[in-house]
Amino acid sequence: MGSIEEVRPGDELVISADPNHPANLIPRLCKQFYTLGWVTGTGGGASIKQGDHVYIAPSGVQKELMEPENIFVMSWPTPKYPPSERVYIRKPLDLKPSACTPLFLSAFEQGAGCCIHTHSQWAVLVTLLVEQKFSKDACFEISTIEQIKGIPAGKGKGMLGYHDKLKIPIIENTPFEEDLTGSLEKAMQQYPDTYAVLVRRHGIYVWGDTWIKAKTQCESLDYLFQLAVEMHKLGLPWLP
Amino acid sequence: MGSIEEVRPGDELVISADPNHPANLIPRLCKQFYTLGWVTGTGGGASIKQGDHVYIAPSGVQKELMEPENIFVMSWPTPKYPPSERVYIRKPLDLKPSACTPLFLSAFEQGAGCCIHTHSQWAVLVTLLVEQKFSKDACFEISTIEQIKGIPAGKGKGMLGYHDKLKIPIIENTPFEEDLTGSLEKAMQQYPDTYAVLVRRHGIYVWGDTWIKAKTQCESLDYLFQLAVEMHKLGLPWLP
Amino acid sequence: MGSIEEVRPGDELVISADPNHPANLIPRLCKQFYTLGWVTGTGGGASIKQGDHVYIAPSGVQKELMEPENIFVMSWPTPKYPPSERVYIRKPLDLKPSACTPLFLSAFEQGAGCCIHTHSQWAVLVTLLVEQKFSKDACFEISTIEQIKGIPAGKGKGMLGYHDKLKIPIIENTPFEEDLTGSLEKAMQQYPDTYAVLVRRHGIYVWGDTWIKAKTQCESLDYLFQLAVEMHKLGLPWLP
Amino acid sequence: MGSIEEVRPGDELVISADPNHPANLIPRLCKQFYTLGWVTGTGGGASIKQGDHVYIAPSGVQKELMEPENIFVMSWPTPKYPPSERVYIRKPLDLKPSACTPLFLSAFEQGAGCCIHTHSQWAVLVTLLVEQKFSKDACFEISTIEQIKGIPAGKGKGMLGYHDKLKIPIIENTPFEEDLTGSLEKAMQQYPDTYAVLVRRHGIYVWGDTWIKAKTQCESLDYLFQLAVEMHKLGLPWLP
Numbered sequence: 022m023g024s025i026e027e028v029r030p031g032d033e034l035v036i037s038a039d040p041n042h043p044a045n046l047i048p049r050l051c052k053q054f055y056t057l058g059w060v061t062g063t064g065g066g067a068s069i070k071q072g073d074h075v076y077i078a079p080s081g082v083q084k085e086l087m088e089p090e091n092i093f094v095m096s097w098p099t100p101k102y103p104p105s106e107r108v109y110i111r112k113p114l115d116l117k118p119s120a121c122t123p124l125f126l127s128a129f130e131q132g133a134g135c136c137i138h139t140h141s142q143w144a145v146l147v148t149l150l151v152e153q154k155f156s157k158d159a160c161f162e163i164s165t166i167e168q169i170k171g172i173p174a175g176k177g178k179g180m181l182g183y184h185d186k187l188k189i190p191i192i193e194n195t196p197f198e199e200d201l202t203g204s205l206e207k208a209m210q211q212y213p214d215t216y217a218v219l220v221r222r223h224g225i226y227v228w229g230d231t232w233i234k235a236k237t238q239c240e241s242l243d244y245l246f247q248l249a250v251e252m253h254k255l256g257l258p259w260l261p
Numbered sequence: 262m263g264s265i266e267e268v269r270p271g272d273e274l275v276i277s278a279d280p281n282h283p284a285n286l287i288p289r290l291c292k293q294f295y296t297l298g299w300v301t302g303t304g305g306g307a308s309i310k311q312g313d314h315v316y317i318a319p320s321g322v323q324k325e326l327m328e329p330e331n332i333f334v335m336s337w338p339t340p341k342y343p344p345s346e347r348v349y350i351r352k353p354l355d356l357k358p359s360a361c362t363p364l365f366l367s368a369f370e371q372g373a374g375c376c377i378h379t380h381s382q383w384a385v386l387v388t389l390l391v392e393q394k395f396s397k398d399a400c401f402e403i404s405t406i407e408q409i410k411g412i413p414a415g416k417g418k419g420m421l422g423y424h425d426k427l428k429i430p431i432i433e434n435t436p437f438e439e440d441l442t443g444s445l446e447k448a449m450q451q452y453p454d455t456y457a458v459l460v461r462r463h464g465i466y467v468w469g470d471t472w473i474k475a476k477t478q479c480e481s482l483d484y485l486f487q488l489a490v491e492m493h494k495l496g497l498p499w500l501p
Numbered sequence: 502m503g504s505i506e507e508v509r510p511g512d513e514l515v516i517s518a519d520p521n522h523p524a525n526l527i528p529r530l531c532k533q534f535y536t537l538g539w540v541t542g543t544g545g546g547a548s549i550k551q552g553d554h555v556y557i558a559p560s561g562v563q564k565e566l567m568e569p570e571n572i573f574v575m576s577w578p579t580p581k582y583p584p585s586e587r588v589y590i591r592k593p594l595d596l597k598p599s600a601c602t603p604l605f606l607s608a609f610e611q612g613a614g615c616c617i618h619t620h621s622q623w624a625v626l627v628t629l630l631v632e633q634k635f636s637k638d639a640c641f642e643i644s645t646i647e648q649i650k651g652i653p654a655g656k657g658k659g660m661l662g663y664h665d666k667l668k669i670p671i672i673e674n675t676p677f678e679e680d681l682t683g684s685l686e687k688a689m690q691q692y693p694d695t696y697a698v699l700v701r702r703h704g705i706y707v708w709g710d711t712w713i714k715a716k717t718q719c720e721s722l723d724y725l726f727q728l729a730v731e732m733h734k735l736g737l738p739w740l741p
Numbered sequence: 742m743g744s745i746e747e748v749r750p751g752d753e754l755v756i757s758a759d760p761n762h763p764a765n766l767i768p769r770l771c772k773q774f775y776t777l778g779w780v781t782g783t784g785g786g787a788s789i790k791q792g793d794h795v796y797i798a799p800s801g802v803q804k805e806l807m808e809p810e811n812i813f814v815m816s817w818p819t820p821k822y823p824p825s826e827r828v829y830i831r832k833p834l835d836l837k838p839s840a841c842t843p844l845f846l847s848a849f850e851q852g853a854g855c856c857i858h859t860h861s862q863w864a865v866l867v868t869l870l871v872e873q874k875f876s877k878d879a880c881f882e883i884s885t886i887e888q889i890k891g892i893p894a895g896k897g898k899g900m901l902g903y904h905d906k907l908k909i910p911i912i913e914n915t916p917f918e919e920d921l922t923g924s925l926e927k928a929m930q931q932y933p934d935t936y937a938v939l940v941r942r943h944g945i946y947v948w949g950d951t952w953i954k955a956k957t958q959c960e961s962l963d964y965l966f967q968l969a970v971e972m973h974k975l976g977l978p979w980l981p
Contacts, residue, residue: 061888062964063891064961083957142968142971145886146971150975153976167464182436183435183436184436222886248385405674406702496633645914646943647784648782651782663914718782720781721784731970734974
């Protein structure tokens with residue numbers, strides 16, 4: 022990932038009448054994520070890459086009250102530019118960029134078009150239960166639940182089947198969010214088919230080819246995590 | 262069930278100023294089902310039969326953002342036509358028909374006017390608890406809970422009484438949703454009074470004479486499933 | 502309670518521009534109760550007495566979609582009329598009166614201005630836990646929880662104090678809702694200070710001097726029932 | 742804290758077109774807190790200090806229906822006035838001031854700009870679990886959960902780090918809310934870095950430099966309390 026430099030242009034990059042413009046979409050998604058309990062207390066975030074622009078929710082803002090003007094925009098140069106050319110081409114003066122930014126960029130380098138980060142309690146509990154039940158190195162694994170079919174099997178491999186095993190790697194948390202980048206990228210290499218990485222005691226990063234896929238995959242995963250916690254309470258195993 | 266063929270007419274079948282037109286109702290219902298956690302991650306669906314038309318929610322769409330233009334319409338010929346005449350008379354070009362379609366049609370052949378499919382976690386957990394407590398062949402059974410009175414006793418038999426036993430059959434899930442049709446229809450034959458069939462590790466199909474009955478019956482069942490899971494956690498039996 | 506006869510006047514009794522007119526209030530409250538999970542699947546109901554009129558939610562209607570035109574109105578004659586004069590002075594032609602009506606009237610005879618009936622799962626679970634922990638004759642009792650101060654100590658006795666014991670009688674359910682009237686009235690006589698009666702395996706009736714008091718007392722009770730269920734799961738006793 | 746006297750001026754103190762005026766903010770926040778389950782049954786409250794005015798939610802009002810006209814305003818004299826000059830400069834005639842007022846003022850004396858009081862069940866359960874697991878004198882303590890970073894380490898000390906221990910003191914409840922003032926202030930002195938005090942069997946007081954910080958800190962704490970209760974149920978310790 023290249024160095025991040027500052028420039029300060031006008032607001033035209035985030036003002037659009039199109040409700041599906043990324044600068045309109047991110048606040049709308051974050052409002053919805055707030056009601057789902059994913060981004061309480063300014064936690065979590067979201068980013069969308071469109072063409073040669075990356076749109077990023079700011080740090081420390083109440084996610085349900087975010088406005089298009091709060092969105093950071095970074096250039097995502099086409100191949101002719103070296104990666105080092107990535108710069109903020111729009112920064113709200115009164116806000117700080119998200120500490121998740123390098124993690125979002127890692128997802129985009131994998132080809133994603135959108136990346137979502139939640140602090141969902143179901144995700145956090147699942148990371149703790151995996152450690153308690155198995156070991157620190159274990160992935161979260163579940164199988165033969167219909168909702169698994171909402172998760173892709175890997176790039177160009179279609180969706181997981183009902184009998185397939187969903188496997189989400191878990192990385193250890195670090196004091197500073199940006200320090201997760203190394204282990205996130207390592208997990209991406211080790212599990213090239215995954216569209217999500219759990220972060221122990223922290224939450225999850227989920228990405229997808231489009232914002233719709235990232236969001237619906239994040240919903241399906243959260244559904245599975247919640248179900249897995251309830252199954253555990255009821256003595257029901259995650260794998261047949 | 263007859264073969265399904267394609268035709269492509271105009272949009273007049275799904276554009277109506279009447280808020281209770283099926284093409285307006287299905288999106289409104291799906292939005293409500295989303296907030297209830299029944300159709301997260303594009304899961305689940307709904308279909309309404311009105312006169313000689315069947316209106317069906319599409320596959321793979323965010324259920325809380327569905328629009329009337331997304332609705333598929335299939336002909337449901339009156340008796341003079343043979344069943345083989347069932348064809349799509351309206352297909353959104355950019356969407357796929359729901360894999361639940363043959364299951365919805367099975368419900369309509371039973372005389373239903375609306376069929377709802379949810380991935381409710383309470384439904385899924387109940388199917389697992391029944392297997393854990395009893396056996397793979399057992400039905401979900403509960404009795405002497407007031408909300409049971411929200412479920413019909415069978416066609417033309419009025420509603421269940423407080424002391425009656427509610428009995429919902431459970432079928433095994435299959436890798437492809439359409440392959441559930443056979444066992445769904447078998448369960449309908451074996452339990453001719455039922456207005457719902459649970460699908461293990463998947464969810465539930467609920468139908469009713471009208472969309473109002475299908476919806477309120479689905480709500481009553483979901484209430485009972487949630488209560489049953491909580492009762493199980495607290496050591497309270499489902500039958501007296 | 503007097504006999505209930507039919508008459509059919511115009512709609513002027515339920516059409517009002519005042520948002521706090523009972524015919525506007527009841528639908529608004531029921532919509533809110535629906536989101537709280539109290540009246541799912543057409544269960545539950547509410548009634549308000551104002552002057553010499555009693556306004557009652559109809560039977561079998563989706564509570565979140567109720568309209569002022571759906572409201573039944575019954576006369577509540579001032580003392581000069583004998584009680585036998587109570588008649589419906591407005592009946593929606595297409596709806597059935599609520600089976601809760603005689604129970605609402607019992608509350609009004611106690612001096613209440615509003616009565617709410619919910620199928621809250623927390624209420625149902627509490628009735629089952631009381632039976633499991635103590636006996637069929639036991640009341641639900643809880644003490645030293647701040648929210649208890651939201652419940653009146655009895656007519657003209659102010660609110661319960663933090664160290665007071667909240668005591669809600671539980672009556673057994675009956676196959677027909679109207680048959681609860683006798684045991685509800687008996688519980689009212691036996692526990693003259695109570696503003697609520699739990700119905701085993703069914704839900705709760707809560708009343709208050711005004712709709713605001715009935716609603717906020719119902720909220721406080723539901724809060725306490727939910728807390729009590731969670732405390733039970735965690736091995737925490739309801740009384741010190 | 743000084744004596745509280747009465748005066749009755751016009752409404753200009755609470756009527757503003759600015760959506761972020763405290764008299765508009767408090768009702769909006771309370772409506773949001775209602776949906777979070779924090780202020781059910783008129784419980785809980787909120788207060789904002791701006792310049793030399795303190796704006797306070799009234800007692801006994803349905804929190805989701807509060808209006809700017811319901812807000813009390815108290816003077817908060819600048820240093821040249823002695824504290825004894827604190828008086829209500831606006832009182833709604835039909836409402837009673839909140840019993841939380843002296844506790845809100847204690848927070849403002851610590852330099853806070855906003856104080857929130859909730860009856861969150863997660864907060865109540867945590868106070869009971871701490872007593873059950875440890876002792877009456879123990880604080881709630883949790884560590885190595887990402888959301889901890891949403892809580893300040895103390896005045897001018899930045900936010901807590903991931904490996905820091907969050908420590909929230911718990912005071913015993915009293916029959917009258919205003920009688921909590923002494924022990925709240927004692928806890929503030931004993932734990933000068935805390936921005937919140939739990940009240941056993943009652944709820945929590947959370948404050949912050951601004952309404953945004955108070956609200957997001959309250960959300961982060963509530964998230965941690967809920968997670969802690971779930972962790973306890975699953976046999977997962979709060980400290981590594």
